[in-house]
Amino acid sequence: MPAHQLAPDIAGQDPDQILKAERAHLAVSRAALTAMREHAKSLSANAAGDWVSQQILQSLLDQRVAALADHPDTPLFFGRLDRAEDRAEDRAGDGDLPPTIYVGRRHVHDEHRHALVIDWRAPVSRAFYQASPADPMGLRLRRRFGYQGGELTAYEDEPLDQGGSLTTSKILTEEIERPRTGPMRDIVATIQPDQDEIVRADLGQTVCVQGAPGTGKTAVGLHRAAYLLFTHREKLARSGVMIVGPNRAFLSYISSVLPALGEVKVDQTTVAGLVGEHSAPEDPAVSALKGDARMAAVLKRALWAHIVKPTEGVLVTRGSNRYRVPDYEVREIVASLRGTTRYGPGRAALAQRLAHAVLVRMEQRGESPDDRVQDAVARSKPVKQVVDQVWPKLTPEQVLHRLLSDADFLARSARTDLTDEERELLLWRKPPRSWRSAKWSAADAALLDELADLIERTPSLGHLVVDEAQDLSEMQLRALGRRCRTGSATVLGDLAQGTTPWSTRSWTTVLEHLGQPSGAVTELTLGFRVPREILDYAARLLPDIAPGLAAPRSLRPGTGSLSVRPATDLAPALLTAVQDALARPGSIGVIAPDALVPAVSAALALLDHEVLSPDTTADHRLLVIPATLAKGLEYDHVIVTEPADIVAAEPRGLARLYVVLTRAVTKLTILHTGPLPPQLT
Structure with a gap:
């Protein structure tokens, strides 16, 4: 239990009595939360007028019940925040807030609607993260609470109205260092001032976070999503928020963070989940x-190249009357539409414009056609024949298949954008018989996603959170950008961890x-998760992989956290290292070169473990992890095995090794039978 640091005005109080009172408030708050949830359960969607409205209301009620779950x-x-008494005249805008405020993961009130716990995202809670003796923000005291399981076991007071400077919070440090098994936890109790500034950035602002390992950039991005959902609930409920991660294993790891903060309606996916789950093997140079x-x-030229110059006019027969639109007028209509709209709407507009031209001729003969007549003419066989001939209906797959199969078509579409060698690289050596195969x-x-957007507009979200963005290609970034065209984004990553x-x-x-x-663009260089000894060791790789980045720093010295062990036989050395780790609390990740994973798993056959794969959601205490899945x-x-093999496995192997070496929160053990990379010797 951390020592109690008491403010002078409560120094005479018994710490045990203070803990007793705070535990009583916790019990009252939990009971109130239960009552709020039961009340939400009791509400009925039958009050809605029709079946559709009932279904929508019931979905909202179900979300509300889920958000009020007590873990x-x-x-x-x-x-807890104790407000300064001399600032009472400044509280006019704070409503019924009491002089003592408890800050937590969600709002809790009693039966009289009095706040027992204030949501950490509320404006008044900002002082919990930002207040200091230099700027107390109207507070005289900040109290942090320590927990074991769900039990309140300790508190720590920080006086804010007496000048001086804050000392390092032991409770804060212990919360950061607390052993972790299973999915990622929220960091709502440990958000630092620079992180809080990012979290509370306005919805209209796109924020890019360059974050060194252990700086909490992923958690910051998730908490910003939670903050924006709280602050702009109605708007984002309509437009949506999406989290995009590098792989499914990563999404599984972060899946519990937002629900723990009361946000259960946020989509999480990968880039492949957005643009298509395609995985045919391909030369990396071609992919690049x-x-x-x-x-x-x-692609734009390739799509619009399918529109051909009209050579005939349109002849529409209605009853005994015939109406002709000459070929030159059809060409003028096509020219006026080409490039001014997307391909799909342009095709539909062409049919309507041709039909309108027919209606003009009908009116010239004294007829009075209405919109129904125009729609009928637009669907008539003569108009459809011209539209299909001049502006054919296309799918993205058809266009891309032709582009990668036809050298002449690729040359016309590329013009000077691609060299002869690049066009040759793109062409299929053995083209499939059709786009369907x-x-x-x-x-x-x-x-394909780019082409789909050129044909029909891609819907936009209200906010997009993109993690590990440094690994995305320019075309993948364009695909994501279409999803936040009318919204904003939180972009997270580390240039030093780029591995593609x-x-x-x-x-x-x-x-x-x-x-x-x-x-x-903002940079986080001060780490809280990775011990300094480990971070300094991994930073030896930075001059080779990201020479322009400042070396990361860690608040945690971590003396003794790094162990580099040469071995003559990997299997027994690995077994010993894992058994040593199992003797201590916390999760264990054995990271190996992808090719070595089966052998590593076999070496641990006597121990209960799982092997992480891209599609698994393993939360086992002991995991064997391919190096390519370790990111995030x-x-x-x-325990890292054979670092030199990790480097040799891919062109940006040093960056991959940097990722692997910075996954440890408490201890890193490196086992190698061959020489270490020169940067680490």
Whole structure:
């Protein structure tokens, strides 16, 4: 239990009595939350007028009940603010807020609607994260609470109205260092002032966070989503919020954070989940070229090249009358539509414009056609024949298949955007017989999505959170940008952790391709999760992988947290290291080169463990993790095997190793039978 640091005006109070009173408030708050949930359960959707309205109302009620769930192992509140008495005249805008405020994960009130716990996202709660002796923000005291399980076990007071400076909070440090098994936890009790500024950025602002390992950038992004949903509930309920992660294992790891904060209606997916789950094997050089933003202009030309110059007019017969639109007028209509709209709406507009031209001729003969007549003419066989001939109906797959199969068509579409060598690289050596039988790669998925948007507009979300954005190609970024065209984004990543052949070197470039060039780039370099000894060791790789980045710093010294062990036989050395880790609390991640995973799993056959795969949601205490899946994950104890093999496995292997070495929260053990990479020796 942390020592109690008492403010002078309560120094005479018995700490045990204070704990007793705070536990009583916790019990009252939990009972009130239960009552709120029971009340939500008692509400009926039958009051809605029709069946559709009932279903919508019932869905909202179900979400409300889920959001009010009480998790016994999760503290209902984690802080308390005592407001300064001399600021009472400034409280006019605070309503019925009491002089003592408890800050927690969600709002809780009693039967009289009096606040027992204030949501951490409320404006008044900002002082919990930002107040200091230099700027107390109207507070005289901040109290932090320590928990074990769901039981309140300790408190720590920080006087804010007496000048001086704050000392390091032991409760805060212990919460950061608390062993973690299973999914990622929220950091709502440990948000730092610079993180809080990002979390509370306005909805209209796109924020890009360059975050070194252990700085909490992923958690910051998730908490910003929760904050925006709280602050702009009605707007975002209509437009939606989406979290985009690098793989399903990562999404499983972060899946519990937002529900713990009361946000149960947020979609989480991968880039492949958005643009298409295609995975046909492909040369990395081809994938890198397909990911280049130059392909956008090539695709646009390829699509619009399917429109041909009309050679005939339109002749429509209605009854005994015939109406002709000459070929030159059809060409004028096509020319006026081409390039001014998307391909699909343009095709529909062509039919309507041709029909309108027919109606003009009907009116010239004294007839009085209405809109129903125009729609009938637009659907008539003569008009449809001209539209199909001049402006054919297309799918993205048809266009891309032709582009990658036909050298002449590719050359006409590329013009000067691609070199001869690049066009040769793109062409299929053995084209599939038709677009229906084509097997598409992950890089093709972004091209198909680009074409789909050129044909029909992609709906936009209110806010998009993109993690590990440094690994996305320019075409993938364009695909994501379409999803926040009328909204904003939170972009998260670390340039030093870029492991794909197309990894970006500049966040400015990322924001431009995302369609958010005015986004603000901020950098988090102060780490809380990774011990300093481990972070300094991994930072030896930075001059090679990201020479422009400042070296990250850690608040936790972590003396003794790093162990580098040469071994003559990996299997027994690994078994010993894992058994040592099992003797201590916390999660254990054994990270190995992908090719070595089966052998590592076999070496641990006598121990209960699981192997992480892209589609699993494993939350086992002991996991064997392929190096390519380690990004974004954290474990108390990490054991890395054969780092040189991790480097040798891919072109950006040093960046992959940097990722792997920075997954540990408490201890890192490195086992190697061969030489270490030169940067680490």
